[in-house]
Amino acid sequence: MATHMAEPAAGETEATTENLTLEDQVWLLRAMLLMRGLEERAMTLYRQGKVPGSFYDGFGQEAVSAGAAFAMAPEDRLCILHRDLAAHIIRGVTPERILAQYMGRAAGITAGRDGNVHFGDRNLGCVGMVSMLPDMMLIATGMAMAFKLRGERRCALTWFGDGSTSRGDFHEAMNWAGVQKLPVVFVLENNQYAYSTPLDKQFAVDPVERAAAYGFAGVTVDGNDVEAMFEATRAARERAIGGGGPTLIEAVTMRMHGHAAHDDMKYVPKEQVEEWRKRDPVDRQEKRLGDLGVDIEALRADVKAEIDAAAETALSSPMPDPAGAVDGVFCEGEAEPLGDGVARWSGFSQKAVA
């Protein structure tokens, strides 16, 4: 059964360039390259002892966050999980802040209060995750509830994994969003394993079927095709802001690294990893754009230079002042809501509007 569910349901949501300019397509690749390059750099820093705690990455899953986040407007709101770094990049978080965050530096997004990918830049419309992952589905549902109450054409989106589908908050959020027909997009990042637990120990039905059980649409998407992810999310957002209610997008992908840096993944058959390596999302987008005449080597060099500069800045930035460890538990001033993020898709950008 696990094998069956691991196969992307071909044909349900095909990649299409109908809504993407070449510049958009390049941006999608750039976000994925930045995610991969930053995570590789952070892993090196981890091995050098410069990243405290453990280290989690989304190697092989870059298309899921890049494609979905790209379809979101500045005024939309996102709950971003730990294998979704590309979403932060698309919303406008700079590489040096990301590396500073991994290293627990003052310049990190949480200024050292939380680690690794546990962050969300509130000024960019993002709520940072907690470790109880499907909790964030209710946060996204609540944001969507507010949008609907106020009659705003906005949408909320959250990612979560296959393991999350077993928790109560997944079901409470799916039910709530279905009952109230809310403008929310749920992206189920099915990467085959929750830590070491395979899909057949997690659910007895294909999880995308759960959408129908809660009264809304569910689609399965090739999670390793960034343009397919974009298109599925763009359609889900259209449905959401048009009053058509939530969508569950099951993005089928593979966690190519261990749960975290310490995990040797010995529970994953080698053939499974090899099979998925052939579907690498970065390779696929590079091939697609190379065929369109994009200079991939130049783009790679550009991204690498950006990461090198970011690492230098982050490494020279100070650790947080221990005297501040007990500050900021409570908000002392006015409660300020989330701000708008950067939305790079030409469909939202100023250039396209003009």
Add this chain to the structure above:
Amino acid sequence: MATLTYLQAISAGLRDELRADERVLVMGEDIGVFGGAFKVTDGFIDEFGPDRVMDTPLAESGIIGTAIGAAVVGMRPVCEMQFADFISCGFDQLVNVAGKMHYRQGLAVPITVRLPSGGGFSGGPFHSQNPEAWFMHSPGIKVVAPSTAEDAKGLLHAAVRDPNPVCFMEHKHLYRRIKGDVPEGIFETPMKARVARPGTDLVVIAYGAMVHTALEATEDIDGASIEVLDLRSLVPLDEEAILESVARCSKVIVVDEANQMCAAGAQVAALIAEKGFEDLDGPVVRVATPDVPIPFSPPLEQAVLPSVERVKEACRDLLAY
């Protein structure tokens, strides 16, 4: 000035907030059409509509979680737990998401969670609890517990207008039993302790329903001058007021209706031991519910909840120390 019951004061506070601020919405189970299990929101749906007086699915984690989501995009949700006991099902959202949000990300979560709490009427183990200490132990959450009608309204306004998550402990046994004069309009009661009755020989420190138990127990104990300090707020805890009372009275009894272990009163006792030791003229005495689930049958329930008699006896013993 109107004379209102404790319950009417809470209703009036909610109604005033809904009228004053369109960002406020109340949400919970059976609060709309039915008006709430205790009728706190009776008739609200007619005035404010089903969007702002929201009958939610039966899902406490859902109520807290969606309220957090709504709050971070600019709403001011007031959640009702049908009984405080049910907050256990929303605990994770409140403690891990709401409580830690501002510290981690600088993002404020202005939600109020109303928690009808307390025993005394055969509610049994799942409709009688006083879970306030769970949240005192969780950073980032304020906890208030009014004992009078005026404070119920004033602290509700303070909670709704606070930029942080606030647990509003409303004691069910006070709902219709307690009445008082309540000023008209919106006023915020400070999250600070109040001297319910001044005295000099001994102070009984309490909050919520136990303030009334303390007042009744100490009306006349052989003519002694007994102070009753009503904490009103547990987070923040008014350390200054507590230590002033201790300095004035030198003998202290701390009363909790909650189970004794690590209750709010344990924190008060620890504070006094640490910072008020030189002022003491006897041991800090605690009166609380023993560490058992709250039993159903009246004689069993009365055997565990702190009674007027138990407080009186504790006062007599300590005065004689």
